[in-house]
Amino acid sequence: MKDWMRTARIKSSEITDESVFRRRRQIIQGTMAAGVTGFIGSAAHAKALSQPVTQWEGNATDELTSEATATTYNNFYELGTDKGDPVKYADKLVTDPWSVVVDGECNAPGTFTIEDILKPHAIEERIYRFRCVEAWSMVIPWNGFALGDLLKRFKPNANAKYVAFETVQDDNLPGMSSRVLDWPYVEGLRIDEAMHPLAFMAIGMYGNVIPNQNGAPMRLVVPWKYGYKSIKSIVRISFTEKQPPTSWNMSAPHEYGFYSNVNPDVSHPRWSQAKERRLSGDTSGLAALFSAKIPSQFMNGYGEEVAELYADMDLKKFF
Amino acid sequence: MTTYFDQKTIQSGPASTQSSGVVMRAMLKPVVFVLLSLPFAWLIYALFNGQLGANPIEAITHHTGEWALRILLLSLCMTPLRMMFRKPWPIRLRRMVGLFAFFYVVTHLLTYMILDQQLDVSAILLDVLERPYILAGTVSFLILVPLALTSTKGMMRRLGKRWQSLHKLVYIAAIAGVVHYIWLAKGDQIEPLVYLFVLFVLMLFRLKGFVAQWNKRRQAV
Ligand code: HEM
Numbered sequence: 384m385k386d387w388m389r390t391a392r393i394k395s396s397e398i399t400d401e402s403v404f405r406r407r408r409q410i411i412q413g414t415m416a417a418g419v420t421g422f423i424g425s426a427a428h429a430k431a432l433s434q435p436v437t438q439w440e441g442n443a444t445d446e447l448t449s450e451a452t453a454t455t456y457n458n459f460y461e462l463g464t465d466k467g468d469p470v471k472y473a474d475k476l477v478t479d480p481w482s483v484v485v486d487g488e489c490n491a492p493g494t495f496t497i498e499d500i501l502k503p504h505a506i507e508e509r510i511y512r513f514r515c516v517e518a519w520s521m522v523i524p525w526n527g528f529a530l531g532d533l534l535k536r537f538k539p540n541a542n543a544k545y546v547a548f549e550t551v552q553d554d555n556l557p558g559m560s561s562r563v564l565d566w567p568y569v570e571g572l573r574i575d576e577a578m579h580p581l582a583f584m585a586i587g588m589y590g591n592v593i594p595n596q597n598g599a600p601m602r603l604v605v606p607w608k609y610g611y612k613s614i615k616s617i618v619r620i621s622f623t624e625k626q627p628p629t630s631w632n633m634s635a636p637h638e639y640g641f642y643s644n645v646n647p648d649v650s651h652p653r654w655s656q657a658k659e660r661r662l663s664g665d666t667s668g669l670a671a672l673f674s675a676k677i678p679s680q681f682m683n684g685y686g687e688e689v690a691e692l693y694a695d696m697d698l699k700k701f702f
Numbered sequence: 703m704t705t706y707f708d709q710k711t712i713q714s715g716p717a718s719t720q721s722s723g724v725v726m727r728a729m730l731k732p733v734v735f736v737l738l739s740l741p742f743a744w745l746i747y748a749l750f751n752g753q754l755g756a757n758p759i760e761a762i763t764h765h766t767g768e769w770a771l772r773i774l775l776l777s778l779c780m781t782p783l784r785m786m787f788r789k790p791w792p793i794r795l796r797r798m799v800g801l802f803a804f805f806y807v808v809t810h811l812l813t814y815m816i817l818d819q820q821l822d823v824s825a826i827l828l829d830v831l832e833r834p835y836i837l838a839g840t841v842s843f844l845i846l847v848p849l850a851l852t853s854t855k856g857m858m859r860r861l862g863k864r865w866q867s868l869h870k871l872v873y874i875a876a877i878a879g880v881v882h883y884i885w886l887a888k889g890d891q892i893e894p895l896v897y898l899f900v901l902f903v904l905m906l907f908r909l910k911g912f913v914a915q916w917n918k919r920r921q922a923v
Contacts (some may be wrong), residue, residue, distance in 0.1 A: 456756035464891060467755060517888075519757055563889035634889055653833060653886060655825065662759065666753030672759065672817050 392679035414425035414505050430592045434506040436526055437485045442510035448663045450589045457596045461556040469596035472557050476595040487622035497600050503529035511606040514645045518654045524606050527585030531578040539622045547571040547620035548628035564630050570614035570626035607685040609643045640702035645683035649702045741769040750808050759817045770806035771879050775804050775900055783908045785869040797853050804850040835885035842878035876901055
C-alpha cells in the first residue's frame with residue numbers, strides 16, 4: 384500500500400502534521416517522477432484546503448493516480464485541445480471573483496458568490512474511479528460535497544426534470560478562439576441522477592484546492608458516466624423541464640449520448656469501450672511501455688448503486 | 703517522359719560550381735538522415751526522462767503517427783521541388799525520405815499492436831472492421847509496404863516505367879493517411895485539415911505536371 388493511500392484513508396481527526404508532511408513529500412516525489420515541468424508550476428500553486436475534510440465510507444480501493452498525473456493530463460478544451468494545454472494555460476482562467484447563476488424551475492434562484500455557495504457544506508473526501516471516453520481512467524481523491532445537497536438549497540419545483548450546467552467562457556481562454564466545440568460548454572443530468580448520492584461537486588482534490596486545469600473553483604464529478612459529463616468551472620446551474628443540450632452530443636450526436644453512462648458493451652466509433660488504460664503506473668522508462676489495459680466495468684463499477692435510475696431503460700438506445 | 707536516370711545526366715552543372723557541389727552532395731544525405739532521425743531520438747530520450755506525460759503509450763502513438771504523415775508529405779514534395787529548382791538533389795533524397803516515412807509508420811503500427819492492443823488479435827481485427835479511421839490507416843500502410851519493398855535501385859531498374867506507375871500509389875497512401883487523421887480527431891480540429899490542404903496543393907502541382915505532359919503528348923501525335 385502506498386503512503387498516499389494510507390494518508391487518504393485516515394479520518395480527518397487523525398490528520399496530523401505527519402500526514403501533511405507525507406502529502407507534501409508525495410507531491411515532491413510526484414513532481415520528480417512525472418518530470419513534467421508544468422506540474423512544478425502547478426505544485427508551487429497547490430494550496431491545501433482550509434476546511435476540515437472527512438472521509439467517505441465508499442472509497443474505491445484501486446491504486447490512486449498520482450497528483451502529478453491527474454493535474455497535468457487533462458481535457459479542458461477552453462484551455463486547448465492538447466492534454467498538456469490546460470496545465471500550461473491554467474493561469475489564464477481567473478477564478479476570483481467567481482459567481483454562479485442559478486435559474487429555471489426553482490423557487491430560490493439567484494446569483495451567488497462561490498463563497499456563498501460553499502459556506503454551508505462540510506467537505507468530504509471521496510475516492511472515485513474516473514473513466515474518460517478516450518479509454519483511459521484514473522483514481523482520484525476528490526474533495527467536495529454531494530451535488531443533491533447543493534441543489535436542494537435552490538428549491539427545485541415540480542417542473543424541474545433536468546439540471547443544466549454551463550462552464551465559464553472568457554475571450555482570454557486560449558482554446559476558445561478555436562471552434563472545436565460550440566461555446567460555452569454545457570452539460571446536463573436528469574434530476575434523479577443529479578440527486579443521486581454519488582453525484583458530487585468537487586472544490587478540491589488530493590486535499591488541495593482544485594487547480595484551474597481540473598475545473599476550479601467548482602466542478603461536477605459523476606463517477607458512473609464518461610468524464611466529459613463532469614463539467615468544469617461551473618458558472619450556471621439551470622433547472623429545466625426539457626432535456627438540456629449537451630456539448631459533445633451537439634458536436635457528434637451519434638457518438639456521444641445524453642446519458643453517457645460508462646458501458647463496455649456500447650462501442651464508440653473511435654474507441655472500443657471494453658477496456659481502459661489505468662493511468663496510475665510508471666510514466667518513465669521501459670516500464671511505462673507496458674502499462675496494462677484493464678477490462679472496463681458497467682457503470683464504471685457503480686452499477687449496483689445507480690441501477691434504480693435506469694431500471695426500465697434500453698441502455699443501448701439511451702447511450 | 704524524363705526518368706530519374708535521365709535527370710542525373712542532364713543536371714551535371716558547370717565546372718566552377720562542382721567542387722563545392724561535391725561537398726554539398728556528400729553532406730546532403732547524412733544531414734537529412736540525422737534530421738529525420740531526430741523525432742525518433744527525441745522519443746527515446748523522452749521515454750527515459752519521463753517527458754512523455756501521463757499516458758506514454760498514447761504519446762508515442764501520436765508522435766510516430768504525426769511524423770509518419772509529415773515525412774510522407776515531405777517525400778511528396780521532392781518531385782515538385784525538382785521541377786521548381788531544376789536540380790537533382792530532391793530526387794536523390796526521395797528514397798531516403800520515403801523510407802523514413804515508412805519507418806515511422808511501422809513504429810506507429812507496432813506501438814499500436816504491441817503496446818496499445820498488447821497483441822490482442824481479436825481486438826485488433828475488430829478495430830479494423832469497426833473503426834473507419836483504423837481501416838484508413840491500414841489501407842495506407844498496406845499501400846506503403848510494396849512501395850518500400852520496391853524502393854531499391856535494382857527494383858527501379860527492373861520495373862522501368864511500371865515503377866513510376868506503381869509509386870504514384872503513394873498519393874493514395876497519403877490520402878488514406880490524412881483521412882485516417884481527420885476521422886480520428888475529436889471535435890473539429892484544425893491540424894488534420896492543415897495536412898489535407900498541404901496534400902491538396904501537392905496534388906494540384908502534380909496534376910498540372912500531368913496535364914502539361916498530356917498536352918505535349920497530344921501535340922506530338
Ligand atoms: C497501419 C494501420 C494504422 C493503425 C492501426 C493506426 C492507429 C492509430 C491510432 C490508434 C491512433 C491514435 C488514435 C487516438 O488517439 O484516438 C493513430 C493516430 C495517428 N496516426 Fe495512425 N495508424 C495506422 C496507420 C497510419 C499511417 C499509415 C499514418 C500516416 C501516414 C498514420 C498517421 C497517424 C496520425 C497523424 C495520427 C494522429 C496523431 C495525433 O493525434 O497527434 N497512421 N493511429
